[in-house]
Amino acid sequence: MTVDTADVTRQRAILLLRDYKAAVRSKRIRAALLAAAVLICAVAAAWSGEVDVKKFVEGLPRFGSYFRDIMPTLRPATFWSDVAEWYWNFPTWIELLLETLLVAYVGTLTGATVGFALCFLTSANIFRNHVVAFVVKRTLEFCRTVPDIVFALLFVYAIGLGPVPGVLAIAIHTVGALGKQFAEVVENIDLKPVEGLRSTGANWVEQIRFAVLPQVMSNFVSYVLLRFEINVRGATVMGFVGAGGIGKELLSSIRQFYYSDVSAILLMVIATVFVIDLLTERLRHRLLGLTGH
Incomplete structure (x- = not known):
C-alpha cells in the first residue's frame, strides 16, 4: 500500500495552519482581555480621583497663560538692559x-x-x-x-x-x-x-x-x-x-x-x-x- 506524499504534506499543512490560527486567536483574546483590564483600571482610577474632563479642558488655557505671565517683556531697543533687569x-x-x-x-x-x-x-x-x-x-x-x-x-x-x-x-x-x-x-x-x-x-x-x-x-x-x-x-x-x-x-x-x-x-x-x-x-x-x- 503506497502513501501519496502530496496528501500527507497537505494534511500536515492543514494541521499546522489550524494550530497557527488557534494560537493567533488565543493571543488576540489575551490582548483584548488585557486591554479591557487596563481600560477598567483607568476608568476606576479616574472615578476615584474625581477627574473632571470638562474642568481640565477649561483649565488648559490658564495653564498656558501662566507661562506667558511669568515671561518678561524683552524689547529689541533695550534688550540687554531688560535681560539684566530680568x-x-x-x-x-x-x-x-x-x-x-x-x-x-x-x-x-x-x-x-x-x-x-x-x-x-x-x-x-x-x-x-x-x-x-x-x-x-x-x-x-x-x-x-x-x-x-x-x-x-x-x-x-x-x-x-x-x-x-x-x-x-x-x-x-x-x-x-x-x-x-x-x-x-x-x-x-x-x-x-x-x-x-x-x-x-x-x-x-x-x-x-x-x-x-x-x-x-x-x-x-x-x-x-x-x-x-x-x-x-x-x-x-x-x-x-x-x-x-x-x-x-x-x-x-x-x-x-x-x-x-x-x-x-x-x-x-x-x-x-x-x-x-x-x-x-x-x-x-x-x-x-x-x-x-
Missing part, C-alpha cells in the same frame, strides 16, 4: 544652583557607592545566602519606595535646614534605585567566566572583580549618569522643604508672585539639565565605544 539676582541664583548640583552630585556618588556594594548580595545567580539576600532586597525596596522629599523632610526636622538633609535624602533613594538596577544587570550576565574562575579556586570577591565587573561596568556607569540627571531635578524640588539649593528661592518667588524671577530660575534649571544631559550622553557614548557614531 536676572537682577544672578550671582545669588548661580551660587544656589551650584549648591543644588553639589547636593545631587554628592548624594548620587554616595548612593551609587552603597548600591554598588549591595547589588551583588541580591543577585540570585552569584549569591546563595537567601537570608542575607532577602534582608538586603527589602532594605533596597524601602529606600526607593519612600519618596526622597519625605526623607528630606525627616532630615530637616532632625538636622536642620541646609544642604546636608538633601544629600542624605538623595543618597538613600539612590541606594534603593541603583541597587535594584545594578542587581538586574548582574543577574543577566554570562556565568561561564564566573564558573571558569570558580573552577580555578578563585574566591567570591575575585570572581566579582575579574568575571562580573568587566561585563557590567558600562551599564553601571550609564545608570549612574542617568540617576545624577534625575537627582539634579530632585535636589531642586527638595529646596522647597529647606534642604538647600535653588529650590527654596524658587518657592519663595512663586509664593510672592515674583513672576519674572520664577521664569529666570526655571530657565537656569532647565538649561543646566540640558547641559548635563548632553555631557552625560557624550560620556556614555565614549564608554560604550560609540563616539564615532
Whole structure:
C-alpha cells in the first residue's frame, strides 16, 4: 500500500495552519482581555480621583497663560538692559544652583557607592545566602519606595535646614534605585567566566572583580549618569522643604508672585539639565565605544 506524499504534506499543512490560527486567536483574546483590564483600571482610577474632563479642558488655557505671565517683556531697543533687569539676582541664583548640583552630585556618588556594594548580595545567580539576600532586597525596596522629599523632610526636622538633609535624602533613594538596577544587570550576565574562575579556586570577591565587573561596568556607569540627571531635578524640588539649593528661592518667588524671577530660575534649571544631559550622553557614548557614531 503506497502513501501519496502530496496528501500527507497537505494534511500536515492543514494541521499546522489550524494550530497557527488557534494560537493567533488565543493571543488576540489575551490582548483584548488585557486591554479591557487596563481600560477598567483607568476608568476606576479616574472615578476615584474625581477627574473632571470638562474642568481640565477649561483649565488648559490658564495653564498656558501662566507661562506667558511669568515671561518678561524683552524689547529689541533695550534688550540687554531688560535681560539684566530680568536676572537682577544672578550671582545669588548661580551660587544656589551650584549648591543644588553639589547636593545631587554628592548624594548620587554616595548612593551609587552603597548600591554598588549591595547589588551583588541580591543577585540570585552569584549569591546563595537567601537570608542575607532577602534582608538586603527589602532594605533596597524601602529606600526607593519612600519618596526622597519625605526623607528630606525627616532630615530637616532632625538636622536642620541646609544642604546636608538633601544629600542624605538623595543618597538613600539612590541606594534603593541603583541597587535594584545594578542587581538586574548582574543577574543577566554570562556565568561561564564566573564558573571558569570558580573552577580555578578563585574566591567570591575575585570572581566579582575579574568575571562580573568587566561585563557590567558600562551599564553601571550609564545608570549612574542617568540617576545624577534625575537627582539634579530632585535636589531642586527638595529646596522647597529647606534642604538647600535653588529650590527654596524658587518657592519663595512663586509664593510672592515674583513672576519674572520664577521664569529666570526655571530657565537656569532647565538649561543646566540640558547641559548635563548632553555631557552625560557624550560620556556614555565614549564608554560604550560609540563616539564615532
